[in-house]
Amino acid sequence: MQSKNSSKSEKLALNLKKDIVQMIFNAKSSHLGGALSCLDILSVLYSGILKINPKKPKDKRRDFFILSKGHVAAVVYATLANKGFFSKNHLKEFGKNNSLLSAHISHKVKGVEVSTGSLGHGLPISIGLSLGLRANKLENKVYCMISDGELNCGSTWESIMLAGHHKINNIICLIDKNNIQSYGNTNEIIDLKDLKHKFESFGWNAFNCNGHKHLEIKDTFKKALKDKNKPKVIIFNTVKGKGIANFENKLISHYRPPTKNELIEVMEEI
Numbered sequence: 001m002q003s004k005n006s007s008k009s010e011k012l013a014l015n016l017k018k019d020i021v022q023m024i025f026n027a028k029s030s031h032l033g034g035a036l037s038c039l040d041i042l043s044v045l046y047s048g049i050l051k052i053n054p055k056k057p058k059d060k061r062r063d064f065f066i067l068s069k070g071h072v073a074a075v076v077y078a079t080l081a082n083k084g085f086f087s088k089n090h091l092k093e094f095g096k097n098n099s100l101l102s103a104h105i106s107h108k109v110k111g112v113e114v115s116t117g118s119l120g121h122g123l124p125i126s127i128g129l130s131l132g133l134r135a136n137k138l139e140n141k142v143y144c145m146i147s148d149g150e151l152n153c154g155s156t157w158e159s160i161m162l163a164g165h166h167k168i169n170n171i172i173c174l175i176d177k178n179n180i181q182s183y184g185n186t187n188e189i190i191d192l193k194d195l196k197h198k199f200e201s202f203g204w205n206a207f208n209c210n211g212h213k214h215l216e217i218k219d220t221f222k223k224a225l226k227d228k229n230k231p232k233v234i235i236f237n238t239v240k241g242k243g244i245a246n247f248e249n250k251l252i253s254h255y256r257p258p259t260k261n262e263l264i265e266v267m268e269e270i
């Protein structure tokens with residue numbers, strides 16, 4: 001429920017929740033669980049951390065956001081529409097035939113930098129971009145959001161090694177650690193154990209953060225951005241399906257769309 005004292009990012013988070021539940025319901029699409037787990041992180045990121053201008057999406061001075069877990073496109077499209085990159089009316093087209101708003105993220109949509117969906121691609125692309133920016137002595141930052149399931153991809157670890165070795169200091173990797181991937185719990189498939197320690201051993205500056213507490217998310221971004229020497233990673237501890245009881249911490253929330261009753265419940269609650 002929105003209160004008078006809600007921050008800008010908390011208001012955005014409520015709008016995003018309403019939008020994505022409706023979009024995924026309309027499209028009979030999937031991946032609501034993984035969209036809800038990263039919704040609060042995106043709300044804070046797009047409320048003053050990321051340097052962007054919706055009127056000039058290709059501005060040379062912009063920061064870059066790359067979604068590597070491209071299957072949660074709905075939450076990024078909703079964020080971009082709420083920030084004014086394009087009209088919210090377009091959200092109705094999500095997941096429909098011939099729509100620009102495809103269910104896996106597309107760079108044809110204003111404000112989206114890269115199309116992804118095949119996992120393990122976002123971080124290598126982001127690190128290449130970061131290297132290019134640094135070689136040109138540019139100040140832009142690159143934020144890349146990956147899932148915890150993508151930490152099973154070899155390409156992810158190749159890029160983590162490369163960034164640590166070359167001290168690529170303009171990349172901030174955001175891990176949506178909801179502990180579930182498409183086929184089960186991450187610790188049963190490949191146990192990631194102490195991720196912070198793992199990243200530090202590869203030369204990264206690593207932070208743990210509750211991925212649903214807006215003030216903590218904002219403070220952790222600020223803390224991470226103070227470091228000018230190393231690549232940075234924020235390990236966001238999140239809940240898959242956060243905010244809808246039937247979806248929270250459930251594997252099935254990776255796949256199934258909300259029912260009509262669940263849609264009504266979310267709309268009434270907001």
Ligand SMILES: [Mg+2]
Nearest residue numbers: 148149180181
């Ligand atoms: Mg996951």
